Amino acid sequence: MQMLRSHAFVAASLALVMGLAPAAAQTPDQQQPATPEEPRLPGEPALPDAPPMPPTPDEMPAIEEALSGLEIPSEELGREAQLEALFRQLGDAENPHWPIIQGQIWRVWRRSGSASMDLLLHRAQEAIEKKDYTTAFVHLDDLVRLAPEFAEGWNQRATAYFLTEDYGRSMRDIEAVLALEPRHFGALSGLGIILDRTGNDAGALRAFRRALELHPNLPGAQKGVDKLSEQVDGQEH
Numbered sequence: 001m002q003m004l005r006s007h008a009f010v011a012a013s014l015a016l017v018m019g020l021a022p023a024a025a026q027t028p029d030q031q032q033p034a035t036p037e038e039p040r041l042p043g044e045p046a047l048p049d050a051p052p053m054p055p056t057p058d059e060m061p062a063i064e065e066a067l068s069g070l071e072i073p074s075e076e077l078g079r080e081a082q083l084e085a086l087f088r089q090l091g092d093a094e095n096p097h098w099p100i101i102q103g104q105i106w107r108v109w110r111r112s113g114s115a116s117m118d119l120l121l122h123r124a125q126e127a128i129e130k131k132d133y134t135t136a137f138v139h140l141d142d143l144v145r146l147a148p149e150f151a152e153g154w155n156q157r158a159t160a161y162f163l164t165e166d167y168g169r170s171m172r173d174i175e176a177v178l179a180l181e182p183r184h185f186g187a188l189s190g191l192g193i194i195l196d197r198t199g200n201d202a203g204a205l206r207a208f209r210r211a212l213e214l215h216p217n218l219p220g221a222q223k224g225v226d227k228l229s230e231q232v233d234g235q236e237h
Helices: 002-018 060-067 081-092 097-108 117-130 132-148 151-163 167-180 185-197 201-214 221-236
Strands: none
Touching: 081 097, 097 151, 117 132, 117 151, 132 151, 132 221, 151 167, 151 185, 185 201, 185 221, 201 221
């Protein structure tokens, strides 16, 4: 019941803050097709093709090795204290180690507290990398059912829906992610891309700007702001 209340709160918040009321009210079956991409002028920034993905299992050893030379908060501090310390570092636009800090945040997010749930996430991510979305959804559906408080399960399923162009269901799962992890820059970036593709320029701009507040170096987010700010801000004046 608490999870349902959280979803309702975030859905309402997104509707008010980001102008999502029409999209959020739609069921997946009512989802509107994406607006065809308009041709870009030479030099116009392009948005990324997909939201940022967490490190793969094969990439984690390199991240852990790089972490050894940085001041990374100990796991003994607890999850929230770790994230607070990491986000303070990530928020420094001049921090040259932001890719490592970003990877460590993903590392914290990926820990569910259950070895079996972590295994489901691992198998789902492997399936997504192979573009075996049928298998990925089997694992992810089980994951969000068995561990509804685990934000990264929802985020991975939102990503899989995004990659299969099921934007309605992807946005629904993004709402769940942001209810649990309001600072999830990956979910915010994905939301911005979806809103841009479906014609909600103002909402997309707000999503990208919020992502940049958390992660000033987030790949693709600045391109989203650059693309959308002039036309959206011009319309609002």
